[in-house]
Structure formats: C-alpha cells, structure tokens
Amino acid sequence: MDFGRDMTKTPGIVAKSNIRLVDETHLGDDPLDRELCLKANEAAKDLFFGNDYTTSKQATDNSEDEETLKLIDCSLYNEQHLPPARRLIQPNDLVVVFESFNDLNFVYATPNDIFSNRNGHFHHNDFIGKPYGCKIRSKDNEGLGFLYLLRPTPELWARSLPHRTQIVHELDASMITHYLEISPNMTVCESGTGSGAMSHVILRSIAPKGKLHTYEFNKMRVGKARKEFEGHGLGHLVQVHHRDVCGKKNLLAAKNGANSEEGIEQSAEDDALTDSATTDVDNDDMNEEEEVDDGKGGFQLGQAAAHAIFLDLPEPWLAVPHAAYTIKPNGRICSYSPCMEQTQKTVAAMKQNGFHSMRTVEARLKEYYVDEYEMETPPSDLLDIPTEEAVSLEKERQVGGTQKTKESEDKTDNDIKVNGKKRSNDSVKGPSRKILCARPFAHMRGHTAFLTFATAGNKLRPDPNASLT
Missing domain, CATH: 3.10.330.20 (Vcp-like ATPase; Chain A, domain 2)
Incomplete structure (x- = not known):
C-alpha cells in the first residue's frame, strides 16, 4: 500500500538558504569583517541548535564537538514529503x-x-x-x-480480505485510532493480530517511521499475517510476534502446581494442541527466525516502550498488568470487548494497575441511500398569507351569521387577493426536475463491541513476570 513507502526528501527554504559556518581565516586582518563573520556564525548556531546553545557553551569550557559543528549546514535539512500515490498498477501490486x-x-x-x-x-x-x-x-x-x-486502502482491504477471525470494522477502527491519539512515528502494540484489518489502520497512522508490534497466539495466523504485510509493502513498519500476551499457559501451570505432575501434563497437552493446529501451515508462511513463546505473557519490549496499546482478546484483563508495564507514562490503551462482563473485569484491572480516565463507548453505524428522483415543481400561485381585507371580510361573515348579502358574496369571491394577486381556480403545475434525496437503510448494523479507553499514570509499573523468575 502507498503509505508504506518511505518519505522523499526535497530542498526547502532552509536547504536553499545557504546558511552554514563561515571560515574566519580567509577574511584577512580587517577587524570589522572578522567581527561580522563571528556574529554570523553565532547566529547560525542559534538557528540550528537553539538560542541557549551558545550561552551554555560559554558557561562551560567553551569546547565544541567537531561532529556537532558539522550539523550547521543547511544542505542537511531537506524537507520530507510523502511520495505521490502511484497512478498505474504495477506487477504484483x-x-x-x-x-x-x-x-x-x-x-x-x-x-x-x-x-x-x-x-x-x-x-x-x-x-x-x-x-x-x-x-x-x-x-x-x-x-x-x-x-x-x-486502489487498496485499509477500509477496502477490510471488506475484501480473507477472514481468519472476526475483524474490527471501519467505524470502530476510526474511533480507536482517534481516541488512542495515534500519530506518525509512534510505537504501538496490538494483541491479537487476527485477520490484520485493524493492523493496517494502525500502520497507516504511524507511517512512515513508526513501528507496530502485533501479537498472535495462533501460529498459523502469524505466518499468514507476515506474508500479507510483506506483500503489501508494510514489512518494515510491523513486527509480528507469536506470543500469548496474557500468559495463560503459565497461569494454568501455576494454578495446577508448577512442580506437580498434573501441571506438567497440562502444559504438555497445551503444547500438543498448539502444534496440531499448525500442521497444515505451509513452510513458506513461517518465519525462519521463529520466536518461542515461553508462556509467561507480556509484550517483551521493556518498560515504557509503547505509546499506545490495543487489546482485542477474549480475556483482556489478564493482559492489562503487562500493558501497564510496557506503556509509556500518559500513554493510551483501548480494549475491544463484545460483552459488558468482559468490559467490567477489564476496567477493574485497569484501576488496579494505575490507569485512569476510563471511558467505554459503543458506536452504531447508520447508512443512507442517496439517489436522484424526478419530482414535479410545486404550483407557482399557492395560497399563502391572506391580505388584511380578506381577514376583515371573514370576521364580518362570522359576526353576521350565515346570512350574506349579494354584495359581500361577490366581494369575497372576486375581490379577495392573496399576496396582492387574484386567486386562480386552476393551479399551474411547474415543470418536473430531478432532486437529490437521501433515505436511511431499513436496517442499521447492530452491536459490534464495547470500546474501553484509559490513560496510563505517570508512575512506572513493575514487570509482572519479575515475580516468576
């Protein structure tokens, strides 16, 4: 997809300004020229490094790194632009x-x-x-x-992709991107990957220098997702991890007894189920450097490594402690859950792990059908507002009862005017014309999921896996 391409550099105003450090040795002995050159160099340093750069250097030992001085060259500061979209279809696009x-x-x-x-x-x-x-x-x-x-876009791809799981549709995806405050060059975590519909939306928002770490416990989906990302030209923006961030295997082993035979047999049974689920996977779909899921859970990126985290899991509350450790202070988190019971457990886990400003929303999409319809123009001599004379005659008629004089009847029928014009018995229909009309569809898309958003606190959280070692 076009947003996966790197930005292009073109000379801008700064690059064309010809601002750089001037060598003072070639100016001779004229003190005015040397003073002018010195002031120009100081101005260039202030421009590229900030107004406090020269002052801080003078306050210390006044030494300047040679590599730092090389940065005062306008030719290094070209403007970056997104490349224009490709107009023509190329092979393998x-x-x-x-x-x-x-x-x-x-x-x-x-x-x-x-x-x-x-x-x-x-x-x-x-x-x-x-x-x-x-x-x-x-x-x-x-x-x-x-x-x-x-031309492929995340929205069109979501409507045409092979569904390996239920996907996040465009309305929910737009709200997630907005409330997570995702912007270019961010580091974002997503679990789980599924069919990759939401992954493409995030990748468009973090391009061209961002990084998406997406996690999937199903090995077959991991291989398919990697192949699709590479085929779409997005491989450099995303890393697909084969990992259960909830650490269910470790929790189950701890529940059954880490050293008991029952716990060991259960862990072996889980491994066998995982292997059997991937026996039909093509070798081409798998990565040669396949990472091993140790069963502990977590995102394995270190502390305060991600700007935003999106959870699309059956039990997201199990991943919240790991997300609290991985997310940056004041980072945003979102949980996508179809049931209110899941949402309640997730909110409780967020409160326990330092998140605040929780908000749960549900988005409903109402679509309209828009088309042109041919309609007749209304008559041009419609009865609008009666004149004062017509109003007074009507009052006299009500006061006098049903008896009417010949004079009043003639005046009512012939002399009553509307908007200053005599009433016409036969309305003149205007010509027909086409009018753009809209009507809602009979059915509105039902419930998809509850979206729970929260903000991480300023305090760094401990690693939940630290107690397991």
Whole structure:
C-alpha cells in the first residue's frame, strides 16, 4: 500500500538558504569583517541548535564537538514529503476488485494470471499498466461483464480480505485510532493480530517511521499475517510476534502446581494442541527466525516502550498488568470487548494497575441511500398569507351569521387577493426536475463491541513476570 513507502526528501527554504559556518581565516586582518563573520556564525548556531546553545557553551569550557559543528549546514535539512500515490498498477501490486455494490474481492496483479467470477474471465495482463479506478471488460461473454480496479486502502482491504477471525470494522477502527491519539512515528502494540484489518489502520497512522508490534497466539495466523504485510509493502513498519500476551499457559501451570505432575501434563497437552493446529501451515508462511513463546505473557519490549496499546482478546484483563508495564507514562490503551462482563473485569484491572480516565463507548453505524428522483415543481400561485381585507371580510361573515348579502358574496369571491394577486381556480403545475434525496437503510448494523479507553499514570509499573523468575 502507498503509505508504506518511505518519505522523499526535497530542498526547502532552509536547504536553499545557504546558511552554514563561515571560515574566519580567509577574511584577512580587517577587524570589522572578522567581527561580522563571528556574529554570523553565532547566529547560525542559534538557528540550528537553539538560542541557549551558545550561552551554555560559554558557561562551560567553551569546547565544541567537531561532529556537532558539522550539523550547521543547511544542505542537511531537506524537507520530507510523502511520495505521490502511484497512478498505474504495477506487477504484483495488490488491487481491490469492485464486482458489485456489496461484493469486493482482491487480486495481486500477476502476469499471465486470470481472475474469474460470475461476470466472466479477466486477464491480469489487462490490469498491469492501467490506472486505479478504471473499468475492465471481460474477455468472454462478448465483453458484457466488467469490474473496477480500486486502489487498496485499509477500509477496502477490510471488506475484501480473507477472514481468519472476526475483524474490527471501519467505524470502530476510526474511533480507536482517534481516541488512542495515534500519530506518525509512534510505537504501538496490538494483541491479537487476527485477520490484520485493524493492523493496517494502525500502520497507516504511524507511517512512515513508526513501528507496530502485533501479537498472535495462533501460529498459523502469524505466518499468514507476515506474508500479507510483506506483500503489501508494510514489512518494515510491523513486527509480528507469536506470543500469548496474557500468559495463560503459565497461569494454568501455576494454578495446577508448577512442580506437580498434573501441571506438567497440562502444559504438555497445551503444547500438543498448539502444534496440531499448525500442521497444515505451509513452510513458506513461517518465519525462519521463529520466536518461542515461553508462556509467561507480556509484550517483551521493556518498560515504557509503547505509546499506545490495543487489546482485542477474549480475556483482556489478564493482559492489562503487562500493558501497564510496557506503556509509556500518559500513554493510551483501548480494549475491544463484545460483552459488558468482559468490559467490567477489564476496567477493574485497569484501576488496579494505575490507569485512569476510563471511558467505554459503543458506536452504531447508520447508512443512507442517496439517489436522484424526478419530482414535479410545486404550483407557482399557492395560497399563502391572506391580505388584511380578506381577514376583515371573514370576521364580518362570522359576526353576521350565515346570512350574506349579494354584495359581500361577490366581494369575497372576486375581490379577495392573496399576496396582492387574484386567486386562480386552476393551479399551474411547474415543470418536473430531478432532486437529490437521501433515505436511511431499513436496517442499521447492530452491536459490534464495547470500546474501553484509559490513560496510563505517570508512575512506572513493575514487570509482572519479575515475580516468576
């Protein structure tokens, strides 16, 4: 995806200013020139290092590191920009295929491959070199079948990806990104990885120099996720860990007795289940340097290493102590839980581990169908506000009862005016025109999950695994 590419550097105002240290030796013996050169160098140091740099140097031994002085060169300060999005589809690029309003698919544009659906057969060679958003006709069915080739975004990828687990949809994902205050170049932890839908949203927010550490206890999903991230050009922004951050294996062993035969047999049984779940995994999907889950839990990044943490786990309260140790002071944490009982346990664990300002929200999506409808223009001579004369005649009629004089009847029928114009018995209909109208869909997406947000305190928390060693 385009946001995975590194930023490009171009000369800006600073780089073109030609500001740098001036050598004082070539100015000769003129004291005015030497004084001017000295002041210019001091101004350059203040500009690049701050106003207190020169003062602090004079207060100490007035020594200046040679490597530090090299930084006073405007050519080193080029502006960084996100590279422009690629307009044309290249070989092996991810392409989202729009088949119909509710049907999205994806392909990797591979030379000589064919994508087939109910609309016909579409050759990948016709994709390569075409711009994103174009319309492609099928090679059979007399070219009546067609589809659109769309540029991949996290939202489109979430609608077309192979679902290995339930995913976080775009509404919840946008709220998570906003309330976690995720910004470029942050370090973020996510558990678990699942299908990778939320991972792509986080990666877009932390690009181009951030780092996502995503954790998944299922070995098969770890291999699939790594392969997808590399194929999308995001491998340098993410590291996928095969690890259960809750440490359930260690907790179960401690519950059954660490030295008892029952505890050992249970741990061996868990290992066997894990191995059996990954027997059908292709070797190409696995990383050669596979890390080993020691069963203790945690994120294994050290203390105060992450700016934000996102938990999408069945029992997130077990991971909260590890998250409190890993997150930076005043960092943000979010727990994604479909049940209120899970939310209550998670909030209690957050309070015990130094988090504050807890807030739980639920987002509901209401979509509207927008289309043009042809409607007749209302008549131009509608009855609006009666004149004062018409009002007075109506009052006289009510006072006089049902008896009306011929004069009053003629005046009422012929002389009453509306807005200064005589009333017309036959309304004139205006010409029809198209109006853009909106109506809500009959069904609104139901409950997805409760999102619990909290802020870490200023006090560093101890490592929960320290007591296990």
